Structure formats: C-alpha cells, structure tokens
Amino acid sequence: MPHVLTERAPAKINLTLHVLGRRADGWHMLESLVAFSRSGDALSLVAGEPLALSIEGPTAPASGALDDNLVLRAARNFAKHYADAKLGAFHLVKRLPVAAGIGGGSSDAAAALRLLARANGISLMDMGLSEAARETGADVPVCLARRARMMRGVGEDLGPLLAFPPLIGLIVNPGEPLETKSVFATMNIAPGAETGFGAHPTVSAVMPAEGLIAALRKGRNDMEAAACRLAPIIGDVLAILSAAPGCRLARMSGSGATCFALFKDCRTAARAKKAILRAHPAWWVKTCVLN
Ligand SMILES: C[C@](O)(CO)[C@H](O)COP(=O)(O)OP(=O)(O)OC[C@H]1O[C@@H](n2ccc(N)nc2=O)[C@H](O)[C@@H]1O
Numbered sequence: 001m002p003h004v005l006t007e008r009a010p011a012k013i014n015l016t017l018h019v020l021g022r023r024a025d026g027w028h029m030l031e032s033l034v035a036f037s038r039s040g041d042a043l044s045l046v047a048g049e050p051l052a053l054s055i056e057g058p059t060a061p062a063s064g065a066l067d068d069n070l071v072l073r074a075a076r077n078f079a080k081h082y083a084d085a086k087l088g089a090f091h092l093v094k095r096l097p098v099a100a101g102i103g104g105g106s107s108d109a110a111a112a113l114r115l116l117a118r119a120n121g122i123s124l125m126d127m128g129l130s131e132a133a134r135e136t137g138a139d140v141p142v143c144l145a146r147r148a149r150m151m152r153g154v155g156e157d158l159g160p161l162l163a164f165p166p167l168i169g170l171i172v173n174p175g176e177p178l179e180t181k182s183v184f185a186t187m188n189i190a191p192g193a194e195t196g197f198g199a200h201p202t203v204s205a206v207m208p209a210e211g212l213i214a215a216l217r218k219g220r221n222d223m224e225a226a227a228c229r230l231a232p233i234i235g236d237v238l239a240i241l242s243a244a245p246g247c248r249l250a251r252m253s254g255s256g257a258t259c260f261a262l263f264k265d266c267r268t269a270a271r272a273k274k275a276i277l278r279a280h281p282a283w284w285v286k287t288c289v290l291n
C-alpha cells in the first residue's frame with residue numbers, strides 16, 4: 001500500500017486589505033491582516049512517484065489547465081531548491097470557488113509545499129521553502145503557515161503569527177469570477193505612486209473578539225470599489241450581509257468577489273446563511289471560524 005500524506009488547503013480571508021501604492025515595476029504594495037477558515041480544498045501526495053496531479057471536485061473544471069495548476073507550479077519551484085528531494089503524485093479535491101479572492105490556488109500551492117516538506121523531512125521554516133512559495137505567487141507565503149498574521153509588501157513580508165480569538169463568520173461568493181490583475185488595473189494607480197490612504201489599525205493577539213472587530217472596522221479593503229465596478233453584484237452581497245441580524249462587519253476579501261461577514265455568534269451566522277441561500281440558492285455560502 002502506498003503511503004498517502006494529506007493536507008487541507010483552507011480559504012484565505014483578507015480581514016483588511018490596504019493598498020499603499022504601486023512599485024515602479026507595476027506590483028502593488030499591500031498591508032493586510034489575513035486569516036484562514038478551517039475548511040477548503042484537500043490535497044494528498046503519494047511521495048516518491050513521478051510528479052503528477054489528478055483533480056476532482058465541484059470547482060475542478062474552473063481551475064484551468066492541469067499543467068498550469070499552482071500545485072504543479074509549486075512542486076516545480078520546490079524541485080529547483082531541493083534538487084535531490086522526492087516529488088510525487090498529488091490528488092486535489094477542489095471545492096473552493098476559483099478566481100474568488102480567497103486564495104484557493106495559493107492555498108493549494110502552499111499545501112503542496114507542506115506535503116513535499118513532510119515527505120522529505122524539511123522544516124516549514126527552511127529558506128528554500130519560503131523562496132519556492134514566493135516564486136509561486138504573492139499569496140503563497142502567507143498560506144504556508146495558514147494562521148492569522150499581517151502581510152506586507154507584495155506578500156513576502158510576514159508579521160508574527162497572531163493567536164487571536166476565533167472569529168465566527170460567513171463567506172459568500174456570488175459566482176462571478178474576478179481576475180486579481182483586472183481589479184488592480186481598474187484601480188488605475190500609476191507605477192511609483194503612493195495612494196496616501198489612511199494607516200492600518202493596530203491589531204494584537206491579546207485583543208478580545210469584540211475589540212478586534214472594532215479595530216477591523218477602522219480598516220478597509222481598498223480593492224472593493226474597483227471590484228464592485230467590474231462586478232456590481234458584490235455591492236448586493238455586502239448590503240445583504242450588512243443587514244443580517246447579528247452582523248458585526250461585512251467586507252470583501254482579496255480582489256473579490258467573495259465577501260465575508262463576522263457575526264455575534266454561531267446561531268446568528270447560521271440563520272443568515274439559511275436566509276441568504278433561500279433568496280440566492282446559486283450562491284456559495286459557508287459558515288466559518290477564522291483565525
Ligand atoms: C490581492 C491579494 O489577493 C491579497 O491577498 C493578493 O496579493 C493576490 O495574490 P495572488 O493571487 O497570489 O497574486 P499573483 O498570482 O502573484 O498575482 C496576480 C497578478 O496580480 C497583480 N498583483 C498581485 C499582487 C500584488 N501585490 N500586486 C499586484 O500587482 C500582478 O499583476 C500579478 O500578475
């Protein structure tokens with residue numbers, strides 16, 4: 001029997017996403033508090049086999065050509081840093097919406113790196129692993145540890161892990177894919193320019209949930225307006241979430257179109273989920289615990 005290693009690839013939620021400016025090379029400088037859900041895609045690896053990927057699940061068809069999959073891209077970048085390491089045959093169960101602002105592909109790539117690290121006895125703190133993550137995509141480094149922390153720069157500058165209280169929420173995707181690149185382009189920030197948008201609120205691990213949510217309310221998602229221009233349905237999602245009884249905060253994640261809401265408790269979150277699905281049965285609506 002082959003030995004199968006498994007990893008979860010949870011959704012990434014940008015609790016805040018401040019765009020500070022744009023570098024001369026075109027990449028945008030960010031400041032974001034990122035957290036993770038507990039569920040998402042599932043990735044397994046049979047180590048020692050030739051590099052391969054099979055994929056199934058409700059959103060597998062939307063995730064593009066197999067050879068371009070971020071799991072394989074991450075494995076190829078891993079092999080550049082660890083020439084003698086074992087690779088293997090991956091199997092991905094794809095459930096997260098694609099091009100949705102919740103870093104599904106990045107989380108799959110990070111799960112692939114964690115699996116390869118486990119198969120080869122490499123520490124998650126190893127420099128080669130961080131470099132392979134950075135080479136695979138801007139969101140992959142933060143997805144490696146899949147725990148709440150600040151992310152700065154273009155994603156490579158990570159703050160300490162923040163063991164803050166679990167936040168109870170809902171994640172809602174209305175089914176319109178949005179490309180990160182197009183949303184940044186719609187923001188129309190000139191290369192080399194600073195946005196001058198306000199400073200990020202201070203957040204710390206010792207804050208109780210209510211204090212943390214109050215701090216988050218002072219933050220923003222600076223990509224929200226541009227994403228709403230490309231997909232006006234995001235405005236409807238945010239209005240519905242904000243109006244739900246028990247909702248403490250509603251905001252878009254990443255470059256959209258997925259939005260999240262933080263709730264007073266599990267009961268109000270579950271009620272909101274039921275009501276939203278009744279009115280919009282085609283939307284993807286999940287209760288979540290974020291940290
Ligand atoms: C907006 C965020 O979702 C916030 O978490 C991420 O920074 C995006 O991360 P990602 O999807 O992993 O991004 P990548 O796949 O590396 O980049 C997609 C495209 O978005 C643009 N991009 C991305 C990140 C960034 N800080 N500045 C950018 O300008 C670049 O044109 C890039 O070609």
Ligand SMILES: Nc1ncnc2c1ncn2[C@@H]1O[C@H](COP(=O)(O)OP(=O)(O)OP(=O)(O)O)[C@@H](O)[C@H]1O
Binds near residue numbers: 062065097101178256
């Ligand atoms: N494993 C994968 N899962 C999803 N998309 C993938 C995967 N591999 C490659 N892709 C490609 O990556 C693109 C971005 O998909 P993804 O779901 O990661 O976007 P996202 O949620 O907007 O990410 P982010 O929040 O990091 O901007 C898709 O257009 C898809 O073709």
